[in-house]
Amino acid sequence: MGRRFGLGILAVISLLLLGCAQGGSPESRAGEGQRQAGAQAAALPGRFTKAANGVITDTVTGLEWYVNPQPDTTWRQARTWAETLAVAGGGWRLPTLLELKAIYQKGAGPVHLDPLFQAPGAWAWSGDLHNPWSAWGFAFYSGLEGWHHLDYAQGRVALAVRSRR
Numbered sequence: 001m002g003r004r005f006g007l008g009i010l011a012v013i014s015l016l017l018l019g020c021a022q023g024g025s026p027e028s029r030a031g032e033g034q035r036q037a038g039a040q041a042a043a044l045p046g047r048f049t050k051a052a053n054g055v056i057t058d059t060v061t062g063l064e065w066y067v068n069p070q071p072d073t074t075w076r077q078a079r080t081w082a083e084t085l086a087v088a089g090g091g092w093r094l095p096t097l098l099e100l101k102a103i104y105q106k107g108a109g110p111v112h113l114d115p116l117f118q119a120p121g122a123w124a125w126s127g128d129l130h131n132p133w134s135a136w137g138f139a140f141y142s143g144l145e146g147w148h149h150l151d152y153a154q155g156r157v158a159l160a161v162r163s164r165r
Contacts, residue, residue: 047105050116055088057164061102066092068158071120075135075150078125078158085160092160094127097145099161100138113140121157 048065050056056065066088068081078094085092109115111122122141129135130147137156138145148156 048114048116062164064162066160067119072153073158074153075125082160091162095161097126097128097136111140119157121155123155124159
């Protein structure tokens with residue numbers, strides 16, 4: 001009986017480890033929520049162009065992007081920065097999670113983001129709230145999306161986006 005019990009425990013532990021390795025919903029993780037990214041955009045040469053004022057145009061989606069050079073930004077700081085950004089006439093906002101995922105390019109630069117972005121980090125905030133105290137973001141270095149407390153800043157950067165003018 002002892003041997004069967006031990007094998008049963010081993011089987012349960014193996015199943016749990018297998019399930020954890022395959023990931024889970026963001027709600028099932030303690031602290032930071034994470035899940036795999038959806039479809040990734042293939043790296044396209046010339047997809048992005050950068051103007052002298054720093055505005056990056058995505059020729060595929062038609063969106064314009066601007067990178068906050070400040071590292072370690074909270075979500076609240078990122079949102080305020082994007083909404084008050086006056087570069088090229090203003091009208092900026094934080095991107096949605098889907099917009100961030102759309103610029104993820106496996107193999108494009110060391111963090112899977114076109115080198116034109118020159119972001120001071122590889123984890124960007126989205127404007128999408130997870131709940132009243134946390135927001136979604138995207139980790140370009142890993143292709144994972146996750147959520148953090150609105151006041152968390154370590155390694156987080158802000159990208160502003162708007163529809164092309």
